[in-house]
Amino acid sequence: MEKIIKGLIKNLSNLYNYNIIEFDYGIDLIGNFGVFKNNGDSSVVIFFSEFNSRDKLDKAVFKNLLERKLDCNNLNLIEVSLVSKLDLEHYRKINSQCGLILIDIVQKNIMCSDPSLNEIANQLGTCMNNMIRINNRNPSKKIPIITYIIIVLNIIAYIFTAYLSKNIADSNINVLVLLGAKVNSLISQGQYYRLITCMFLHGGIIHIALNMYALVAIGTLVEDIYGKTKYTIIYFISGLISSIFSFEFSQSISIGASGAIFGLLGASLVFGIKMKDRIHKDYIINVLSVVVVNLIIGFSMPNVDNFGHIGGLIGGIIISYVLFPRL
Incomplete structure (x- = not known):
């Protein structure tokens, strides 16, 4: 999963000019990095989690920590959670404390029921396709x-x-x-x-x-x-x-x-x-x-x-x- 996250962060930074941010709060995430972008007087922060452990994180506390770190009072927190075998109907029933986008790492599908997140979901889809295209072009075989x-x-x-x-x-x-x-x-x-x-x-x-x-x-x-x-x-x-x-x-x-x-x-x-x-x-x-x-x-x-x-x-x-x- 960490390899997928690193690829998404790299592509979001290269293709859409997101800045990379390190989360040094000792929280339970996949890796310690995410991305953010300033939009005038507001900011968007995207962080990544594993679906089965996503409820361990208090999103309100996390958001307050990020607002102080970025000196921003209008912060839009987006969680990108990696999951498998979850249908869209189940996704709609999830109670999330912030914007939530799911990536099916098996089928490579992106699930998003909130229209306000469509742009970011499309960006993630482009990043995923780019990663797949690069992997297909440069297949690497690990030597044990x-x-x-x-x-x-x-x-x-x-x-x-x-x-x-x-x-x-x-x-x-x-x-x-x-x-x-x-x-x-x-x-x-x-x-x-x-x-x-x-x-x-x-x-x-x-x-x-x-x-x-x-x-x-x-x-x-x-x-x-x-x-x-x-x-x-x-x-x-x-x-x-x-x-x-x-x-x-x-x-x-x-x-x-x-x-x-x-x-x-x-x-x-x-x-x-x-x-x-x-x-x-x-x-x-x-x-x-x-x-x-x-x-x-x-x-x-x-x-x-x-x-x-x-x-x-x-x-x-x-x-x-x-x-x-x-x-």
Whole structure:
């Protein structure tokens, strides 16, 4: 949503000579910027909100703050709220404390029942069309650089493990312990780094191949949804919580990236739940089915760190839901 807001602000400024204004009042908006224009002895201020959280803002207080900031006693406050799946009939029933224009971010429609706001609504429509035209002309494909870096680190670690093990297909358990596998007795002695290093070690060529395939399939999606910084935090915190669960509930030596990957599945599930009104329910069902099937397989096979998988899943859900309430 923030990307859409930034595009609208830029176009309103470039096409219609609006001035950009920063809202530094600690209020609950999408971003901290809007636009304003002076019209003689009056001013128009346009700010942006997410429809589901728009009622949290006291528009009267906000308007008074803006009047003092702009030194204007005749201020027309316009709220542009981003929404999906809302029909015009429902829009007419909304009780708004200021002028309200809705933008359907799915269908790219603009809803406005107040004739006095038609001019601004038309300006926003032009801005939206301009943004779509530019995106179509210059399609950009995001490179999941963090996912690729994590994969490269895992491959380097495996090559080093294979070299010391003198075996490309299977890793020697003593080498894995030497390089930082999760060993409870050693962690209890203060070697806490093993809670992280074990995430980059694998027991064989099939083990790393399956995990890296899953990381490409899931990691690229989560990185695109959450962005590089949040994705990195989700991955490593999930992996850490996975190792902690394994340390607390399993005495076995543990290695592998699957705990962190389960965390990415948790983050994908949270995204599906948050966006359930905008994406098909099959997305949530698909993610849940992948989680359940992998847990069933894990409990059906020996030498699988199921507690690590469960810990990673819980970690991914918590870190993406609690720390990042707004994507």
